[in-house]
Amino acid sequence: MLPPSLRKNKPSKFDKENFFERVFAVVKKIPRGRVTNYGAIANYLGTGLSARTVGWAMNSSHILVPPIPAQRVVNRNGLLTGKNHFATPSLMEELLQAEGVEVVDDKITHFKKLFWNPADEPLIKKKRSKKNN
């Protein structure tokens, strides 16, 4: 649940669909050891080019309990652009390394191979939940 400070979003095409929660939901679905980028999430949510808004949503994700795997969301170059928003600048990289994601110079190696597109995931059918992931 979002704290009151984040629920006061003004009416918009995002608010009515709970854009924040949708972003968080997608991030939560990113498999361990895989990564995606802001644009892919934005596109998946149908917001097109509003990747920046996804990043803005992530900026508020640190208050969530339990926290979402925000370390698996990087920019289009596989660069850990959000590292400075974690508790410590090195935390994001450490979390990724712990998942087996190699990070060199704030950049994910083999980014293309590890890239996970939410659109690849078959839309939630609820029936096949047993086999998910």
Add this chain to the structure above:
DNA sequence: CGTGTGACCGGCG
């Protein structure tokens, strides 16, 4: 209500 800013992206020189 105009402006500036941002964990962005794509195109172009």
Add this chain to the structure above:
DNA sequence: ACGCCGGCCACAC
């Protein structure tokens, strides 16, 4: 490959 610019959406002044 690098850097600049415009566009996108939401928020804070």
